[in-house]
Amino acid sequence: MAEKERLSFEEALKQLESIVNQLEQDDITLEDSVKLYEEGVKLSRFCTETLEQAELRIEQVNEANTE
Numbered sequence: 001m002a003e004k005e006r007l008s009f010e011e012a013l014k015q016l017e018s019i020v021n022q023l024e025q026d027d028i029t030l031e032d033s034v035k036l037y038e039e040g041v042k043l044s045r046f047c048t049e050t051l052e053q054a055e056l057r058i059e060q061v062n063e064a065n066t067e
Contacts, residue, residue, distance in 0.1 A: 012047050016040055016044060
């Protein structure tokens with residue numbers, strides 16, 4: 001996961017979109033599909049965690065401004 005941590009959210013999302021496009025191809029093998037799916041799950045998890053962290057930071061800023 002260290003490689004994903006160095007990615008920006010936008011880079012991870014772009015890679016995830018690329019994986020989705022590859023998975024939609026008719027000529028992809030089962031083995032390649034599984035590998036891409038695994039990578040996609042990791043990227044999706046990374047994106048979700050990044051969004052959750054951003055949401056938490058925004059909530060903290062909002063709370064600090066209302067005090």
